[in-house]
Amino acid sequence: MIRRLILAIALAAGAALPLAAAPALALEPEERLEDPLLEQRARELSKGLRCVVCQNQSIDDSNAELAQDLRRVVRERLVVGDTNDEVIDYVVARYGDYVLLRPPMDTRTLLLWFGPAAAMLGAAVWATLWVARRRRSPPAGPDPLSPEERRRLSELTSDATDGPAEERGTR
Numbered sequence: 001m002i003r004r005l006i007l008a009i010a011l012a013a014g015a016a017l018p019l020a021a022a023p024a025l026a027l028e029p030e031e032r033l034e035d036p037l038l039e040q041r042a043r044e045l046s047k048g049l050r051c052v053v054c055q056n057q058s059i060d061d062s063n064a065e066l067a068q069d070l071r072r073v074v075r076e077r078l079v080v081g082d083t084n085d086e087v088i089d090y091v092v093a094r095y096g097d098y099v100l101l102r103p104p105m106d107t108r109t110l111l112l113w114f115g116p117a118a119a120m121l122g123a124a125v126w127a128t129l130w131v132a133r134r135r136r137s138p139p140a141g142p143d144p145l146s147p148e149e150r151r152r153l154s155e156l157t158s159d160a161t162d163g164p165a166e167e168r169g170t171r
Contacts, residue, residue, distance in 0.1 A: 031068070033075055042075045045087055049074070050101045058101055070099075 033039040046060035051067040059067040070091065077087040097103040105113050
């Protein structure tokens with residue numbers, strides 16, 4: 001029993017290993033810079049830039065052609081001598097704040113930062129009010145029977161209590 005459990009854990013870990021290593025494979029060998037300090041800066045900058053094709057991956061993790069182009073641009077700007085902020089400004093000037101995985105908090109991005117929390121709060125308030133309203137007012141009962149419906153009901157119930165169907169002359 002324990003052997004099977006250990007084997008299952010080892011197989012699961014072995015299956016997950018390629019998935020964990022996949023983002024590291026996004027960077028092509030020819031993209032690397034010779035200077036290890038510049039390469040480290042490029043990797044850090046690339047981790048903060050969004051692949052606009054993949055949307056929720058950084059350009060460091062993405063294999064998309066546009067992500068490769070953006071990684072190349074970041075490295076070219078670093079080789080030219082740009083600071084990290086200048087590289088980010090260069091990329092944002094071309095793609096907008098959307099290219100940042102952590103966009104700045106300003107008036108244009110307030111909805112992005114606080115929209116989900118506001119929506120959740122609004123839903124919680126609505127649900128609370130709805131439940132409170134349902135508890136206060138009992139559910140409405142069925143409409144009362146009309147005189148015609150009462151007459152028909154009394155006929156049906158009196159027929160049912162008179163005896164077998166053959167004696168009652170029912171259809």
